Amino acid sequence: MTNPVVSALFPVVFLIAIGFIAGKARFIRAEATKDLSNLVFMVLAPALLFRTMSTVHVEQLNFKPVAMYFVAALLLFASLMAWQGLNRRAAVLALAATFSNTVMIGIPLVGLAYGQAGLVTLFTLVSVHSLVLLSIATLVLEMVSAREERLAGRGGARHMVLTVLSAMKAGIIHPVPLPIIIGLLFAQTGWVLPEVVDRPLHLLGSAFGPVALVLVGAMLTQVRVGAHLGSALGISLLKNMALPTLMAGLGLAFGMTGLPLTVMIVTAALPMGANVFLFAQRYEVAQALVTASMAVSTVLGLLTVSLVMALVDWLG
Template sequence: MLSSILVPLVPVILCIGIGYLTARVGWVRATAVPDLSNIVFLVLTPALLFRTMGHVRLQELDFQPVLLYFSAAALLFGLTLAFSRFSTAAAARALAHTFSNLVMIGAPLMGLVYGPQGLVTLFTLVSLHSLVLLTAATMVFELAEAREQQRTGSAAPRPMAHTVWQAVRNSIVHPVPLPILAGLLFAQTGWQLPEMLDRPLQVLAAALGPMALLLVGIALAHTRIGNHWRGALRVAVIKNLALPATLGTLAWALGLSGPAIAVMFTAAAMPVGANVLLFTQRYGVMQEEVSSAIALSTALALITLPVVLVLAQFFMH
């Protein structure tokens, strides 16, 4: 049983390793990473999301596991703020502890381990992941920044309502949630895509897994950890281990189990997502530490994910 659980990890590790070596020998330069990211996020990801959700009826979706995920994230987010001085730096750490890389690493891994139904469960979470976490984080960041500005007597804070609305809009008008919603709407019509359209989408969707994993390795090779490795490592350990532990404890306490819970447990163990870095850049705080944490969390996931996949089997029944 152990081998059947861990075998799907082999292509994940190999693709990341090949991407890393490709960058290290100079075949892919750092300047190419943004363009490769555009291919993954703007072309391949929407194809997989739309094609997967384009066969799902709304009554088939189960939001209970998603609620469990957000409950665990909210608990860990709150604990991070409670044990820190309320500031934008604490908000950045709290977001890094709870925001997962669900597409570039999560989608290929879930497809290999849990199959098409696992992807449907994952994409149900993905459809709300950025909207819920980034909107909540925006409010915390804005409150913390307003407090800091009030304390230092610097410029007046931005109107929170406008900032929150921007976060909500940007979380929906985005190449990840939009194709999920479009696919769900299409599925409710009962129509079928013509083969001449469905076949190219199938080819593009199949390319997402290897391309995204190669890009992860390439990005790792071009990331410099710097002097903030201790704080970054602490963030990586909490993200990779504390979030799935919190979710698993809640699931056990509530008596929840089944494949969807296993998917959420595994999703919680994904490394820190790149959107956290965008927030630190926007608020001018913790940029180097979060950038290092993303790299360390991704590298650490190669060790922690096998353990999580084994533990996830306890939720399968």
Template sequence: MSLIPVVLFIALGYGAGRMGWVKAASVRDLSNIVFLILTPALLFHTMSTVRVQELNLQTIAVYFSAAGLLFVTTLLLQGFTTLGAARALANCFSNNIMIGVPLVGMVFGQEGLVTLFTIVSVHALILMTSATIVFELAVMHQQQGAQGGARSYRGMAITVVRALKNGIIHPIPLPIICGLLFAQTGLKMPEVIDTSLQMLAQALGPIALMLVGITLFFSAVGRYWLPASRIAVVKLLLHPVLLLAIGWMWGLRGLPLVVLATAASLPVGANVFLFTQRYEVGREEVTASIAVSTSLALVTIPLILLGLAQLLQTA
């Protein structure tokens, strides 16, 4: 099953930490390599092939309506802080690449992959860019709260503009925007650059997951079992149920709806962990939630697929 390599990579990272091959002081440097080099390479390469006019807007609207509703609701319940933003992102950010692509390909074939790739092509653009702006606003909100100063409308406007600027000139949104703009030119990427980007992009998944395992070893995860389990339950069960409800109300039926629900039922993606490293908040909790949700998904995903198979037959 496609979940096995994910568990294996996390276990390899944990083993590397346990054996002393990676020191705690090196975790930050490894995180910078993933966040500042490998992730931008994957994002630019992915977006450089996206043609806006070819996207299925209905499936995009359904998927990101569910994710957005879950994100905003979590943020309202948790409070407008970087920790609240980390939990909100974990609740709605699926591991669509390492788990989703092989799983959907195996269960639903090429037709299912077409629907999934529509989501994957703008997944980072929508969720990661939005999350970056929310994180930047939350940082400034917390700083202003700590200073105890009154906030005027002008001051709030300046804060929003500054957050938007920081959210765009950033290792995640900037390569997304540049890649999307390049795609619209119709130009062909030089082979040497395209090959280099592909190699960097392919390295992201395994290294990011091993980094999760390394952090898992250096973190007191046992203390975070309960909040990690809450995130896992929301991600694995509430997210797909919410998506099914929204998709059904919007008139989406058949295989596209089933594939979207499958994507929503996937465990927490490793990119959420990169945000916690970048903003130094909730690292242990999110690390634990990735491990817990991936382990529980070995049970929940087969059950959800059985239910979705029945839905597909009756649709």
């Protein structure tokens, strides 16, 4: 009988490998990945997220594991800031060690491994994942940037409240959390999607996983790790192993069990999310290191996620 961890991970690895080969062979050119990314995030993901949440009632959602996930992430974020110091580089690298690729890798993996119930737990997190972590990262980065400017004698304090409010707005009006929220609101009405609408959404949602994973593989061909390998490996181990270990410890300490805890631990073990690079670009710090870390974290994730899933399966 096939091991359930292997059954869930093999399609993920296989599709990423296909994307990598297609990228190397230039079947998927670098300039085409942006269009594919838009297709995944603007069309396929909203269809899957809305359709899944359109049958879920709020009383079915369990927010305790989501809250515990953020406690674990923020503890690691704060620890890294304390270790590295109050500066932009430390803040970006702390975000890199705590921000998971919950959509492009997390949704296909959790769907394959834990089914519809696992996806509902994941989507509860996904609906606020970017909103919470990116808003906090924005606040910290704006504060340390203003501090660095004052120390450099340049003044020019930033309007942090407006910046954070803008980040929160962007975190809600976004193709990932917005369809989740709309789907939940629709579910509370008691209505059912008509077949003529549900069927196309099902087809689009079914395409999300394969296309997203192939795109991940294609994008890996565009990254150069080079001299940043050592540092990138350290950040990747924090992201892929330290965060799920912290999540597991906190969850067990507070009496969490079953599928919700499992999904949160596996989500914490996912590779680094792409939004971290956008922050590195915006604040002009550690861009090459973050790019290298994303590649290393994704490749390493094939091993570390397997290990975490096997351990969770064994403990459960």
